[in-house]
Amino acid sequence: MTTMTQTAPQAAPASERPVLLSVRHLKVWYELRKWGFGLAGYVKAVDDVSFDLHEGEAIAIVGESGCGKSSLMKAILGLVPPHDGQILYQGQDIFAGGRAGLRWYRSQVGYVQQDPFGALPPFMSVRRILEEPLILVGVKDRDERLARIRAVMEEVKLSPPEDFLNKFPHMLSGGQQQRVVIARAMIRNPKLMVADEPVSMLDASVRVEILKLLRQIQEEHNLAVIYITHDLSTVRYFSERIFVMYAGKVIEKASTDELLWHPQHPYTLALLNAISDPDAANARKLREVPPGEPPSLVTPPPGCRFHPRCKYAIEGECDVNVPPEFPTRPQHLTACWLYDERYAQQRQALEADLGDLA
Amino acid sequence: MLRGAFKELVRYPSALAGLVVIIFLVAVSIYTVITIPYEEAIRLWRGGEEIWGDVPKLAAPAWFNNFTAKKRPLTIKMTSDDEAGVERKQAQVSDALWTDDVVYSFDYPYDDFPQEIAVTLLAQVREKAPYVSLIWVKPDGTEVRLADMAVEGGKRVYRVSQDEKLGRKLKLPENVNPVVGLFAEDPTAAEPVPMKGTYQVRLEGTLFEPEDTLQSKLVVYGTVYGWAGTDHLRRDLGIALLWGTPVALSFGLLAAMGTTVLTMLIAAIGVWYGGWVDALIQRITEVNLVLPVLPILIMIGVFYTRSLWAMLGVIILLSIFGAGIKTNRAIFLQVKAQPYIEAAKAYGASDWRIIFFYMVPRIIPTIIPSLVTLIPSFVFLEASLAVLGLGDPVLPTWGKVIDDARANGALYQGLYYWVLEPSFLLMITGIGFAMLGFSLDRVFNPRLREL
Numbered sequence: 001m002t003t004m005t006q007t008a009p010q011a012a013p014a015s016e017r018p019v020l021l022s023v024r025h026l027k028v029w030y031e032l033r034k035w036g037f038g039l040a041g042y043v044k045a046v047d048d049v050s051f052d053l054h055e056g057e058a059i060a061i062v063g064e065s066g067c068g069k070s071s072l073m074k075a076i077l078g079l080v081p082p083h084d085g086q087i088l089y090q091g092q093d094i095f096a097g098g099r100a101g102l103r104w105y106r107s108q109v110g111y112v113q114q115d116p117f118g119a120l121p122p123f124m125s126v127r128r129i130l131e132e133p134l135i136l137v138g139v140k141d142r143d144e145r146l147a148r149i150r151a152v153m154e155e156v157k158l159s160p161p162e163d164f165l166n167k168f169p170h171m172l173s174g175g176q177q178q179r180v181v182i183a184r185a186m187i188r189n190p191k192l193m194v195a196d197e198p199v200s201m202l203d204a205s206v207r208v209e210i211l212k213l214l215r216q217i218q219e220e221h222n223l224a225v226i227y228i229t230h231d232l233s234t235v236r237y238f239s240e241r242i243f244v245m246y247a248g249k250v251i252e253k254a255s256t257d258e259l260l261w262h263p264q265h266p267y268t269l270a271l272l273n274a275i276s277d278p279d280a281a282n283a284r285k286l287r288e289v290p291p292g293e294p295p296s297l298v299t300p301p302p303g304c305r306f307h308p309r310c311k312y313a314i315e316g317e318c319d320v321n322v323p324p325e326f327p328t329r330p331q332h333l334t335a336c337w338l339y340d341e342r343y344a345q346q347r348q349a350l351e352a353d354l355g356d357l358a
Numbered sequence: 359m360l361r362g363a364f365k366e367l368v369r370y371p372s373a374l375a376g377l378v379v380i381i382f383l384v385a386v387s388i389y390t391v392i393t394i395p396y397e398e399a400i401r402l403w404r405g406g407e408e409i410w411g412d413v414p415k416l417a418a419p420a421w422f423n424n425f426t427a428k429k430r431p432l433t434i435k436m437t438s439d440d441e442a443g444v445e446r447k448q449a450q451v452s453d454a455l456w457t458d459d460v461v462y463s464f465d466y467p468y469d470d471f472p473q474e475i476a477v478t479l480l481a482q483v484r485e486k487a488p489y490v491s492l493i494w495v496k497p498d499g500t501e502v503r504l505a506d507m508a509v510e511g512g513k514r515v516y517r518v519s520q521d522e523k524l525g526r527k528l529k530l531p532e533n534v535n536p537v538v539g540l541f542a543e544d545p546t547a548a549e550p551v552p553m554k555g556t557y558q559v560r561l562e563g564t565l566f567e568p569e570d571t572l573q574s575k576l577v578v579y580g581t582v583y584g585w586a587g588t589d590h591l592r593r594d595l596g597i598a599l600l601w602g603t604p605v606a607l608s609f610g611l612l613a614a615m616g617t618t619v620l621t622m623l624i625a626a627i628g629v630w631y632g633g634w635v636d637a638l639i640q641r642i643t644e645v646n647l648v649l650p651v652l653p654i655l656i657m658i659g660v661f662y663t664r665s666l667w668a669m670l671g672v673i674i675l676l677s678i679f680g681a682g683i684k685t686n687r688a689i690f691l692q693v694k695a696q697p698y699i700e701a702a703k704a705y706g707a708s709d710w711r712i713i714f715f716y717m718v719p720r721i722i723p724t725i726i727p728s729l730v731t732l733i734p735s736f737v738f739l740e741a742s743l744a745v746l747g748l749g750d751p752v753l754p755t756w757g758k759v760i761d762d763a764r765a766n767g768a769l770y771q772g773l774y775y776w777v778l779e780p781s782f783l784l785m786i787t788g789i790g791f792a793m794l795g796f797s798l799d800r801v802f803n804p805r806l807r808e809l
Binding site: 078107188 | 707716
């Protein structure tokens with residue numbers, strides 16, 4: 001953590017700004033079919049997730065692979081229809097307006113993908129790639145499109161634009177490719193950007209630059225950002241709040257510093273412990289990781305989904321009842337039974353470990 | 359990008375050779391369509407005696423003579439109106455008698471006998487038919503009286519080979535063509551040799567009215583003709599070989615394009631929409647793959663139509679759901695999983711836009727080589743249909759030439775040119791497109807280069 005000391009932008013407190021996107025009891029379940037038909041069950045990738053995203057606010061969704069963060073992202077992008085629950089954009093259900101409504105909503109959302117090379121059609125020039133979203137919102141005038149493309153390319157520091165307009169993706173470096181992806185996401189002046197691990201496939205040297213660029217764009221355009229990552233070490237760059245997901249559920253929500261310095265959930269603690277900093281001492285330290293694997297999303301464990309791997313689990317509670325969100329600290333919600341008044345005693349073991357981390 | 363591909367392509371000698379062949383075939387097609395318009399070609403190819411009467415039957419190409427010591431005769435054709443070699447004397451003998459004598463002289467430098475000699479007489483008379491005597495004069499001066507006849511009905515054709523009396527007059531053995539008797543130095547020899555020199559045919563006509571006219575035409579049918587030879591109906595094979603080129607190319611190209619493009623689109627639609635659409639396409643393909651194409655085409659040819667373009671339609675229909683669906687599907691499934699497709703969806707590209715602008719361009723490099731290599735297989739299919747007697751009844755095509763040759767026993771009669779010419783054209787078409795196609799494959803799919 002020591003290498004990443006920047007703090008998240010602190011304009012007006014996020015909670016005072018109007019809500020841009022509201023996720024209500026969202027369930028993204030994929031159908032499992034037997035013999036090609038006949039329902040065999042569901043993969044419960046996202047199970048009852050709710051949160052509000054304010055205008056200009058950056059949030060990070062953190063979790064290991066397979067925890068449902070990509071499915072949550074796809075639902076927010078309108079790519080996967082939810083099984084249940086709602087996604088409200090400025091108070092409107094994004095799926096309620098039909099095709100036209102979804103089209104308009106999509107023009108309000110920018111999408112930055114993980115693999116910059118795969119995210120760019122290899123047979124299109126940079127110019128064509130950036131033109132496509134403009135054509136789709138009906139910008140008919142070529143010069144107008146080109147002017148907009150130039151402006152955005154300058155903004156993502158692909159300058160002079162002339163050097164890049166007619167290049168194909170394979171002629172660009174990984175960092176340049178990702179700048180084109182960001183330019184494409186920004187070309188229609190969105191209010192919301194969804195960034196899916198935008199730096200995880202880049203060289204370490206380019207990562208910081210891209211993160212700085214994203215943050216700069218976010219500040220300049222007062223952009224709401226949903227930043228999805230499995231890497232807690234990049235989160236501090238521009239998120240104000242962090243949601244930790246585990247097996248389809250959000251188990252902890254807190255402001256960035258709050259979460260990083262005062263984690264409350266046993267799983268978050270394990271995640272933070274797993275961050276490797278370039279420190280010679282780490283080589284000799286044996287990290288404590290929770291035993292076992294993330295659970296099956298088809299038949300998730302009853303109660304708290306982390307309980308089979310949790311060494312603090314309370315028998316008769318954690319394995320039976322789904323934990324509600326407890327306000328454990330200011331701006332901090334934790335879905336863990338240990339924070340129930342009744343279990344203050346059992347909590348002491350966890351608090352001792354949390355103390356060690358600090 | 360395309361220019362780069364072309365530059366890389368011409369580095370392969372096989373591609374260059376293939377291109378040369380294809381350019382040659384295209385040039386021939388353009389030349390043919392311009393010089394022999396479609397209607398003219400059909401008229402010629404379906405024409406009978408009125409068009410091909412003066413052309414020898416089953417004659418080999420004239421350029422054969424360049425490669426043999428024994429020179430075979432070309433056709434000699436003269437009419438009474440010609441200047442060169444024709445002497446015409448018209449005179450009045452009395453009030454009711456006019457003579458019209460014509461002497462045809464021609465050089466005969468060949469080492470083989472002609473096929474036939476025919477004299478056609480055309481008379482325009484009021485009442486009494488003119489009377490004509492035909493006298494054959496050999497280079498050594500011997501004369502043979504061929505025939506004396508009245509030109510009844512205004513037209514009369516005298517053919518030497520059908521004149522049995524002449525054979526007896528020349529004291530020829532049985533089964534020897536009287537033509538041999540007229541040309542040979544010694545007609546009774548075991549292997550008679552034609553006498554070289556200037557021959558004459560003297561035609562002595564007698565007319566009975568001042569306005570009467572007599573026209574005549576002498577044809578000495580050779581045994582070689584044109585650059586391609588002739589068939590059993592005296593038709594110049596050159597017309598069929600020339601016209602077969604644009605027909606074969608357009609048939610092959612249309613069929614290959616039609617099947618490739620439609621197959622690709624159907625596979626893309628199936629992959630994109632998935633679910634029951636994909637399942638339906640896959641099942642149709644599996645059923646279609648086991649349907650025998652050729653028997654279906656034969657049935658259609660026998661019961662419904664033999665039109666080339668109807669066959670083309672049926673072939674495309676039957677080939678759309680071919681194995682191509684499966685291979686294209688495999689590629690499209692990979693493409694569909696690419697992040698840029700998800701991105702396109704996220705910025706609101708419609709289904710059709712994604713299929714045409716995002717999926718199809720990815721498959722085009724693999725499609726072009728297979729399209730090129732597919733063209734000759736359809737050209738061959740057309741020829742096979744023609745050989746099975748299901749060729750287009752109107753159009754002259756290479757396949758129909760082979761079919762005619764087969765039906766008339768060309769190979770048993772030693773008329774190899776009849777079979778070899780169209781076969782050679784079919785073969786270079788196949789080789790040309792195959793060489794270009796394989797090189798294109800290497801250019802567009804560089805991984806193959808290592809093999």
